[in-house]
Amino acid sequence: MMSARSKWLDVVRSPLGATALALVVLVALTAIFAPIIWGPQAEQVDPTAITQGPSAAHLLGTDSLGRDVLARVLVATRLSITLAVAAVLIGVTVGTLLGTAPAVLPRWAGRLIAGVVNIAVAFPGLLLALFFAVIFGVGTTGAVLAIGFAMAPSFARLTQTLSASIAGRDFIAAARVAGVSRIRVLIRHILPNIGEPLVVNATVGAGSALLAFAGLSFLGLGVQVPAYDWGRMLGEGLNRIYLNPAAAIGPAVAVVVAGLAFNLLGETAASVIGGRSARHRGRLPQFARLGAPVLAQVVDEDVVLRVDDLRVSFPGPDGWLTPVRGVSFTISRGEAVGVVGESGSGKSLTALAAAQLIERPGRISAAHLSFCGTPLLDAPERSVRSLLGTSLAMVFQDPMTSFNPTRRIGSQLAEAASEHQGLNRSAAMARAVDRLQAVRVPAAHRRARQYPHEFSGGMRQRAMIAMGLMNHPRLIIADEPTTALDVTVQRQVLQLLAGVRRDTDAAMLLISHDIAVIAQTCDRVLVMYAGRVVEDLPASQLHTHAQHPYTRALLDVVPEIDTDRSIPLKMIPGRPPAPGAFPAGCAFADRCPLASALCREQDPELVDDAAGHRVACWHPVDGDSPANADATVSAVTSALPIVEHEGVIR
Missing domain, CATH: 1.10.3720.10 (MetI-like)
Structure with a gap:
């Protein structure tokens, strides 16, 4: 240091x-x-x-x-x-x-x-x-x-x-x-x-x-x-x-x-x-480690990000609030993992904690949190900064707020190469132009000399991806990268991310409200609710084998081409609990018609069925039976009066 x-x-x-x-x-x-x-x-x-x-x-x-x-x-x-x-x-x-x-x-x-x-x-x-x-x-x-x-x-x-x-x-x-x-x-x-x-x-x-x-x-x-x-x-x-x-x-x-x-x-x-x-x-403050001390572990070279019992907390008027509580998952090399859930479910906070971007007074803890085999909470700060700066790329929802409006796009991209690769000014700028060309920005030499406000929304998002590619990322975290874009540009950006992942063999963590985008883009889907992962399953099985009632409800509120426009769109009734008011049992119990007394007393653990499918539910839906699944979906989306809330899934 x-x-x-x-x-x-x-x-x-x-x-x-x-x-x-x-x-x-x-x-x-x-x-x-x-x-x-x-x-x-x-x-x-x-x-x-x-x-x-x-x-x-x-x-x-x-x-x-x-x-x-x-x-x-x-x-x-x-x-x-x-x-x-x-x-x-x-x-x-x-x-x-x-x-x-x-x-x-x-x-x-x-x-x-x-x-x-x-x-x-x-x-x-x-x-x-x-x-x-x-x-x-x-x-x-x-x-x-x-x-x-x-x-x-x-x-x-x-x-x-x-x-x-x-x-x-x-x-x-x-x-x-x-x-x-x-x-x-x-x-x-x-x-x-x-x-x-x-x-x-x-x-x-x-x-x-x-x-x-x-x-x-x-x-x-x-x-x-x-x-x-x-x-x-x-x-x-x-x-x-x-x-x-x-x-x-x-x-x-x-x-x-x-x-x-x-x-x-x-x-x-x-x-x-x-x-x-x-x-x-x-260097972020940490909670005391949960449970027994973590011993030396065998590092799997294919595992890019390993998260075990991740918790993120912030101080509140009545004590600490923990909007992310016990999240666990892994991302392997070349794998695309999607995270879906309503607003406030902890998706973005999970990604920011993994990227070590939670600022004080926020606090993080985890039984294990490693990136490319390096424990992020225990390794020297200088090595963590160097690792994340060269091997992690972030693509945010609004790139306009991620770029400095007073500096040219090219100089902002070149800064990453100068900082972590030791390139001189001309070499770093040449690298920036090359990366802009790689994400198909037309007239990259001229565009590199322009300011962020001179770029359209789609071009700014491409430039944001190019910034992540200035080094050699092994993980790309894309937090709502297409929310502010029109449908055509959304498709272009998603295709670009898929091409980057294919060409660089980088892993990708894609966060979105749009469960249809996740299903089409990713290999695996994490469904989050109230700060927890309630279901983890292959994307290919999302529509046929989803077992959690919440996942089924998310799928049901997505309108289809043949949806009858004469009836109101389906919505998930009720609201998610606030971070400071999580119930003792399952957080989805008050919105779930299948909930029993057990659901309101004990929070179910995330159980692995040994086939790559994990679900946290006392009464999981039989994903192999379409009739049962459809009945459950209908019950979830119509059991309570339909109310408008910010958690609508688009």
């Missing part, structure tokens, strides 16, 4: 980092040494050189007392920077106290402070600064306090948000259970975890504070004579702008350069901290 020092060195070598470092060093050296070198010259009064323009002796001319303007601009660097930094320290301190107060004070006091902060954030910062300047009075001290308190609400809001993201984690709950006081939890556990983004925002805020100080001094509310800063000098220069414009340009340029230095330093720090935070975020 790259060290922080190496990360900083890489950033410094970049144009942004080098510019930030150069400007910061320049401003710092000027603030330290300018009063020593040019201090006497800046204070020397020369009655014979009053209000002169630029010359060899005075590059920016002189002021009303004959003092050198350039020397005064350089000397004013120390006071201007010092006051800006002091204001930022006040703003960060007061903002942090206000932002963390709700976590320490009683609830009523915390809500009161949060309400005051929300009102203050709604006002422009400069307006608040002017308001506080009137309260604290004219002068340097009043200006420092005014700007510091004006910056406090934004830091308070940031602190509140960051603290809330930390407060729900397990180590906070463990500390509180152990009897640790709120203040100690705040100091020892919360503040250290939110310090980095506060520092980044404080660095950027220093540039804003510098500009605000210049504004107050320009208006006569800040630094007073005989002291001077850039804002006061700017005001004096504007009064004589027709006699000597350079006297106003000098302090204005100084404010711009110093403000740019602070902002670039903040951007550089954000890139370093962001990279380090990304490494921490990449």
Whole structure:
């Protein structure tokens, strides 16, 4: 894993980092040494050189007392920077106290402070600064306090948000259970975890504070004579702008350069901290392993993805919610597995967990979760990232949200090859064009230079598939890849995915609401309901041997060509249970006319019949008997009143 020092060195070598470092060093050296070198010259009064323009002796001319303007601009660097930094320290301190107060004070006091902060954030910062300047009075001290308190609400809001993201984690709950006081939890556990983004925002805020100080001094509310800063000098220069414009340009340029230095330093720090935070975020928190520890297992080279007892949970107001609970399946090389089910059944979450894309505060656990023989939950993060980056391709439902709208398609595709294959820019771009051609994007060279909004929906989906093919994927996860496309383009995309799977021998996990598409495209079908796999069977047997009543109901609500249009379309009555309200028994029991008392008391296990067919049902339908199956389907889809709900299968 790259060290922080190496990360900083890489950033410094970049144009942004080098510019930030150069400007910061320049401003710092000027603030330290300018009063020593040019201090006497800046204070020397020369009655014979009053209000002169630029010359060899005075590059920016002189002021009303004959003092050198350039020397005064350089000397004013120390006071201007010092006051800006002091204001930022006040703003960060007061903002942090206000932002963390709700976590320490009683609830009523915390809500009161949060309400005051929300009102203050709604006002422009400069307006608040002017308001506080009137309260604290004219002068340097009043200006420092005014700007510091004006910056406090934004830091308070940031602190509140960051603290809330930390407060729900397990180590906070463990500390509180152990009897640790709120203040100690705040100091020892919360503040250290939110310090980095506060520092980044404080660095950027220093540039804003510098500009605000210049504004107050320009208006006569800040630094007073005989002291001077850039804002006061700017005001004096504007009064004589027709006699000597350079006297106003000098302090204005100084404010711009110093403000740019602070902002670039903040951007550089954000890139370093962001990279380090990304490494921490990449490693997902885990539950304790279920059951006995998993021992070393024999790796089957044909198995691409192995999932055993996968669970995905998220924090809720009343505890953890587990929308995916105990999912198990395997995908072999070259195999296409389809996942169907109503909205909220856990299909996409299962795929995201397998791809290690569940972000905090989500948590995953599994008795076994491996990709290409590598245990994803136990292997080093760097190896997992490299493996998934080169061997896993994701095709999302809406590729418009998956592409950066400000970057060209070709550069986004080339990034994958540069990151994982070490290709230079030209080679990576050539690879991107080649992959666009492979997915039959016409005029690939020209298209690679276009932005995502210049692509049609079907072309964007092709480009998304091409991105997955930039490396050498062994598994393609396609999450609703055809939902937003018309029927003709749907067929083209599905044929393209099938061709890619055939040409690369890659496995495919296809998620869809359309059970007909799954039946025609995949080798095996996983039917999910309420976060569980309720049936797993070969696609060729889907219409003839499906045994779970839910699977039969899904098949029955798909309209056929000869469907009588004079009668309403069939729908599955009722609604799936919410993730936080799963019943003790079978989750489908309330919607199933075959349910018995046993179904409502015990959740059936997923039983394998040793013929590649698994079903979780206490009363499975006899798939070999069409009459029995049709009767069951009719009962399921008509037993309860038909209601409209979001889980309709298209």
